[in-house]
Amino acid sequence: MAKNVEKDALSGVETTGHSFDGLKELNNPLPKWWLYVFYVCIAWSLVYYVLYPAWPLGSTYTKGVLGYSQREDLAKSLADAKAAQAKYLDRIAKASVEDIQKDKDLLSFAMAGGRTMFNENCSACHGAGGQGAKGYPTLADDVWLWGGTTGDLYQTIKGGVRQGDVVETRGAPGVGMTAFGRDGILDKTQIDQVTEYVLSLTNRATDKAKADKGKTVFEENCVACHGDKGQGSLAAGVDGVGAPPLNTAAWVYGGDRATLVQTITNGRAGEMPAWSKRLDDVTIKQLAIYVHNLGGGK
Ligand code: HEC
Ligand code: HEC
Structure with missing residues (x-):
């Protein structure tokens, strides 16, 4: 073999005997830097095999002397996150809604939790940002039927509205706005007149x-619940009735003439489920905080 070694005429380097389309491969040594990197890689892989999980062995694998496991790492960070949450949830469980409101850390934790639970449980009726819909009051303004402090909201959410089997519910089941027409208390003319008066409260x-x-019909039939200026039961100092103001643009059912006539004729008694039946206390507290911070909390 050695005898037949062919040398490249130009560079004087031996060829390997391989030739491609007439181009001959020269037998140059590998570059030193390349060779050393290659050796380091081999050495590193040996160290790696020893330290870390490497070779599959049937149903198991070599664990490596460091015993590192990504699965355990993940399990640990999940457990850590849970423990950190548990700490907050525990503090929320023990604190009153007013205290949570004052604690910056707890507040931002409760807001995040409240937002998620609101989207899951409440937005179907009250809208994504609590903007409300016909028959479902806006929770983002400062007009409240049952009160807008965190404590009020906590109770409303917990006990619902007009729920028969819940002690702490708002209002009494079936009792709401009287059906003045259907029950024969007012005739059509009087309903027409009082509707005109209600429109006048918002200059319409x-x-x-x-x-x-x-106005006379209103004074005789409506002020007991809606207040002498139609300012709503809460503003008139009448608690526990849930009568909305009639002198703002925030309507629950609608402030146009036809809807007003319908409301006064047939009455209304909106109901909201009692969330104590479905959500735990810590969640209800977070919801109260979240709703309070939607913009209209008092
Ligand atoms: C099935 C529809 C429905 C769902 C779901 C619902 N609500 Fe309500 N909610 C109502 C109705 C209707 C009223 C108005 C009751 C009334 O006429 O007084 C109301 C009233 C309220 C009030 C009182 C508003 C005021 O002006 O005082 C609050 C607060 C409230 N809801 C919060 C929530 C929260 C928080 C959730 C989610 C956990 C929720 N609601 C889910 C229907 C719903
Ligand atoms: C017994 C108390 C009571 C009396 C009396 C009463 N209301 Fe109401 N009214 C309510 C309640 C409670 C509601 C809200 C019902 C609900 O949330 O479903 C309401 C709702 C309304 C609404 C709907 C407002 C909206 O935001 O859509 C109008 C309009 C209204 N009342 C007008 C009148 C007029 C006019 C009279 C007198 C003829 C009157 N009410 C007498 C309790 C009363």
Whole structure:
């Protein structure tokens, strides 16, 4: 073999005997840097085999002397996260909603939890940002039927509204806005007059004479619940009735003439489920905090 070694005429380097399309491969040594990197890699892989999990062995594998495991790592960080959460949840369980509101850490934790639970449980009726819908009050303004402090909200969410089998519920089952027309308390003319008066509370009356007559009907039939200026039961200092103000643009059912006539004729008694039946106390507290911070909390 050695005898037949062919040398490249130009560079004087031996060839390997391989030739490609007439190009001959020269037998140059590997570059030193490359060779050393290669040796280091081999050495590193040996060290790695010893230290870390490496070779599959049937149903198991070589564990390595460090005993490292990504699965255990993940399990540990999950457990850590849970423990950190448990710490907060535990503190929320022991604190009152007012105290949570004052603690910056707890507040931001409760807001995050509240937002998730709100989207899951409440947005179907009250809208994603609590903006409300016909028959479902807005939770993002400062008009409240049952009170807007965190304590009020906590109770409303917990006991619901007009729920028969729940002690702490708001209002009494079936008792709401009287059906003045259906129950024969007011006739059509009186309903027409009082509707005109209610429109006048937001400067939308079209018939002054009718509105004046309606004022009398209102004084005789409505002030007990809605207040003398139609400011709503809470603003009039009448608690536990849940009568909305009639002098703002925030309508639950609607402030147009046809809807007003319908409400006054047939009455209304909105119901909300009692969430104590479905959610734990810690969640309800977080929801109360979240709703309070939607913009209209008092
Ligand atoms: C099935 C529909 C429905 C769902 C779901 C619902 N609500 Fe309500 N909610 C209502 C209705 C209807 C009222 C108005 C009751 C009334 O007429 O007084 C109400 C009233 C309220 C009030 C009182 C508003 C005020 O002006 O005082 C709060 C607070 C409230 N809901 C919060 C929540 C929260 C928080 C959730 C989720 C855990 C939720 N609601 C889920 C229907 C719903
Ligand atoms: C017994 C108390 C009570 C009396 C009396 C009463 N209301 Fe109401 N009214 C309510 C309650 C409670 C609601 C809210 C019902 C609900 O949330 O479903 C309401 C709702 C309304 C609404 C709907 C407001 C909205 O935001 O959509 C109008 C309008 C209204 N009342 C007008 C009147 C007028 C006019 C009278 C007098 C003729 C009157 N009410 C008498 C308790 C009363």
